[in-house]
Amino acid sequence: MAPRPDLAPDPSLSRAEMEALQEEIADVAVFADRDLGFDPAEPAALSNPLAATAGGGDPPTVVGVDQSFLLTDDDREDRAISAVVATRAGEVVERVSEVTPLEIPYIPGLLSFREGGPILAALSELSVEPDLALFDGSGRxxxxxxxxxxxxxxxxxxxxxxxxxxxxxxTPRGETEGLAEGDRVAIEADGDVDAPKGTLLGYAVQSRQYDSPGRHINPLYVSSGHRVGPETAAGAVLELCSDYKLPEPVRLADAYAEDVKGEYVE
DNA sequence: GCGACAG
DNA sequence: ATCTTGTCGC
Structure with missing residues (x-):
């Protein structure tokens, strides 16, 4: 495979053109493990220093991507703060951020055309090569x-x-309320998705859960982005969640994006 | 017309 | 996503 800058999100496209581009993206996307820089059977290498060193080579680089926003009255001068945090065996090795003007409003299903450009701008500042990138949003x-x-x-x-x-x-294949920590429930295609009904799209993943009843935490919805299968995606997320609901790289990116925003307000 | 959906 | 106080439970 190779990068496809020609398929980058262009906010100036018409809605129909955006949807057509998404069909092309889905067509070339690989929803299975391919050329991974880590062993999907040993996800511990993603966060555990010991397991990461065991293999011999460099521990895989996992990056988390998230954004915060500077919103205005009329949403014509909104800006996105994109943050990328790179980790290796649980340690932060690099972080970058970029402030970018937003061209279009948020439209369900077309999120990448609003936020994708800003994210690519931040990623271009990153010097390390990601072996795995986690995004705040859906994949498949x-x-x-x-x-x-x-x-x-x-x-x-x-x-x-x-x-x-x-x-x-x-549609979830089963109940997703009050699952136990580590549980996963398959999410399959229904009539709203452009895929054969029943196609496995991803998993509801319970990364954290309270011990006692009364209150419960909602699951995360994890899906393949590209070159990662649904099981590996769910396993990687569970492995990367230590003490919080969100996987560490994403949580760190979220905090960093908030920090940078703080320098533009208050 | 009804239904309704990431960030 | 963002704007916000209090409040529940560990």
Missing amino acids: IHFRQAGIATHMGVVADFPSVGVAKSLLCG
Whole structure:
């Protein structure tokens, strides 16, 4: 495979052109493990220093991507702060951020056309090569199987995973309320998705859960972005969650994006 | 017309 | 996403 800058999100396209581009993205995307820089059977190498060193070579580089926003009255001068944090065996090795003007409003299903450009701008400042990139949003769990994680993975050509806090589309194969920590429930294609009904799109993943009843934490919705299969995606996210609901790289990117925003306000 | 969806 | 106080439970 190779990077596909020609498929980068262009905010000036018409809605129909955006949707057509997403169909093309989904067409070239690989929703299975391919050329991974780590062993999917040993996800511990992603966060555990001991397991990471065991193999002999360099520990895989895992990056988390997230954004914060500077919103205005009329949403014509909104800016996005994109943050990327790179980790290796659980340690931060690099972080970059970029402030970018936003061209279009948020439209469900077309998120990557609003936020994708800003994210690519930040990624271009990164000096390390990601072995895995985690995004705040959907991957294959998308109407046209081309969520922001898939779009970014295909354009930059690195393994990517979508980590969403709510379900965009698709149907869980079972109950997703009050799951136990480590549980996963398959999300399959339904009539709203451009894929054969029943196609496995991803998993509801319970990364954290309270011990006692009463209150419960909602699961994350994890899906393949590009070059990662659904099981590996779910396993990687669980491995990368230590003490919080979000996988560490994404949590760190979220905090960094908030920090940078703080320098523009208050 | 009804339904309705990441960030 | 962002704007915000209090409040529940460990």
